[in-house]
Amino acid sequence: MTAHAQCTVRIRPRGPDTVDVYDAATGQQLGTAHGQPTHPAPDDTHTAPMTTKDTDVTDTDTTQTTPRPDQDEVVGEPDFYLNLADARIVATEALLEASENIADTIEARAMSCIYGDAGLGKTFSVLAALKEVSAERVLLLQFRSRPTPRDIRQELFTELRLEGEPPSHPSEFDRLLKRTLARKPYVLVCDEAQQFSRECFEFVRHLWDTGKNKNRPAVLFVGGEEAYKTLYSEPALASRIYIWQEFAPMEADEVQRNIPLFHPVWADASPELIDYVYEEGAGGTFRVWSKITYHVLEGMKRRGLEKVDEAIARWAIRRALPHRRRSRRPQQDAG
Numbered sequence: 206m207t208a209h210a211q212c213t214v215r216i217r218p219r220g221p222d223t224v225d226v227y228d229a230a231t232g233q234q235l236g237t238a239h240g241q242p243t244h245p246a247p248d249d250t251h252t253a254p255m256t257t258k259d260t261d262v263t264d265t266d267t268t269q270t271t272p273r274p275d276q277d278e279v280v281g282e283p284d285f286y287l288n289l290a291d292a293r294i295v296a297t298e299a300l301l302e303a304s305e306n307i308a309d310t311i312e313a314r315a316m317s318c319i320y321g322d323a324g325l326g327k328t329f330s331v332l333a334a335l336k337e338v339s340a341e342r343v344l345l346l347q348f349r350s351r352p353t354p355r356d357i358r359q360e361l362f363t364e365l366r367l368e369g370e371p372p373s374h375p376s377e378f379d380r381l382l383k384r385t386l387a388r389k390p391y392v393l394v395c396d397e398a399q400q401f402s403r404e405c406f407e408f409v410r411h412l413w414d415t416g417k418n419k420n421r422p423a424v425l426f427v428g429g430e431e432a433y434k435t436l437y438s439e440p441a442l443a444s445r446i447y448i449w450q451e452f453a454p455m456e457a458d459e460v461q462r463n464i465p466l467f468h469p470v471w472a473d474a475s476p477e478l479i480d481y482v483y484e485e486g487a488g489g490t491f492r493v494w495s496k497i498t499y500h501v502l503e504g505m506k507r508r509g510l511e512k513v514d515e516a517i518a519r520w521a522i523r524r525a526l527p528h529r530r531r532s533r534r535p536q537q538d539a540g
Contacts, residue, residue, distance in 0.1 A: 278340045283332035286495040290502075294333055295463045299326065299452055304334040306448045307425065311392060316413055316424040316445055318398075320433040321452030324492030327427050328396055330452075335392065342389060344422070347396045354408040358382065383415050391422040398428030403435055406442050413445075455489030467491075468498050470505075470513050482518050486526045496525045 285292040294300075303319060310317040319327050335343055344364045348356060358378050362371045365385050372378040386393075395401065395409060406426075413424055426432055426446075433449070436442045455463060460483050465471045471479065487493045500521035501513050510517065 279337050280332060280335045280340050280343050282336055283329045285329075286492050287499050289468070289495050289499055292468050292495065292498075293466060295466050297326075297455070297459065297463055299450075300330045300333060303327075303330040303450060306450050307331065307334040310425060310447055311390075311423040313447055314390070314416070314419055314421040314423050315447030316410070316426070317448040317450070318426040318433060318436055318446050319450045319452065320398075320426075320428055320430060322454070322490075323429060324490045325452040325454060326491045327452050329491070331394060331396075331425060331427055335394075338392065343392050343394060345394045345396060348400055351400045351402065352405055353402075354404055357405060357408055379412070383412060386412060386422050387416055387420040390419065393422045393424045395424065395426045396428070398426040399431035400428070401426075401432065401435065403439060403442075406436060406439070410442060410445060453489075455491075457483055457489075460487075460489055464494060467494065470498060470501060474513055478513070478515060478518060481515060482522065485519075485522050487522070493525070497521045500524045 282294070306317060306319070309315075319331060321327055344361065346357065346360050346364070348360075352360075355375075358375070359371060361382055362378075365382075367381070367385065372381055393409070398406075409424060409426075413421055416422065426436065433451070436446060457480065461476055461479055464479055465474065482494075482497060483489070487497055497518075498521075501517055504517045504520050505511070505513065508517070
């Protein structure tokens with residue numbers, strides 16, 4: 206992918222269940238996300254963009270660095286849970302809002318927080334929104350357990366493909382990271398940010414604070430409720446968060462609109478069957494729907510069926526969810 210000095214992303218409705226993403230400067234279509242548009246699509250000859258955001262991607266440092274192997278690649282499509290075959294990106298209200306918020310955050314070179322319960326599609330939506338961004342500019346930090354500032358330093362050193370051995374002294378290490386982060390308009394994605402301590406958030410804030418204008422990295426904190434609580438409880442951190450977005454489970458009407466678009470197996474399913482799966486425990490959580498869909502497809506294959514029915518759905522739910530989960534009402538289940 207060739208980086209332009211200025212890139213404008215335009216999202217607009219194309220049909221009753223799709224939205225198209227364009228580079229407004231070249232007119233090139235950047236990808237198609239399946240889903241329900243926020244507004245009816247007007248005639249193409251008079252279509253105005255739903256959102257238009259300019260992101261300055263001009264490099265500010267010509268210092269030679271070791272090219273990353275994926276330098277000319279883009280982030281690409283995010284993976285579906287269980288690599289669910291034939292699943293499609295659904296342009297839910299939350300995903301469209303996240304796309305706009307991320308574009309705003311990158312344009313402002315700011316820090317934002319996207320938070321909510323597990324399985325609601327936070328990380329998926331972030332990666333979907335970044336799928337046309339040059340992969341060398343996206344620094345994705347993910348940790349299995351609670352990291353320390355030292356862990357973040359080491360991970361950034363690796364993500365930035367820096368040469369040699371990492372500096373042994375923290376202050377020297379920080380100077381190296383700050384110089385490097387100022388060279389390009391990086392997007393720093395701190396995933397599973399509920400694992401971050403106050404010191405970790407403060408460390409990322411320190412890296413961001415020392416940048417100037419367009420030399421700052423855009424920072425996205427993505428995580429559970431604990432990430433929100435830690436950030437919000439610290440005024441020095443909370444005051445620097447540009448945008449807060451909370452992900453919530455889909456309501457029943459959203460499930461009826463979105464799930465038939467999510468996977469072909471539900472496209473011809475009756476509203477009553479989708480309501481049944483929703484009520485029996487799937488609720489409005491995409492990860493749970495992915496898991497149940499995976500089992501439904503397996504059950505249909507074993508039984509030689511061509512269409513999902515209540516018996517197969519019941520079998521899939523029984524396999525996918527523990528009894529306690531299935532016995533709860535969706536409104537009692539946050540995700």
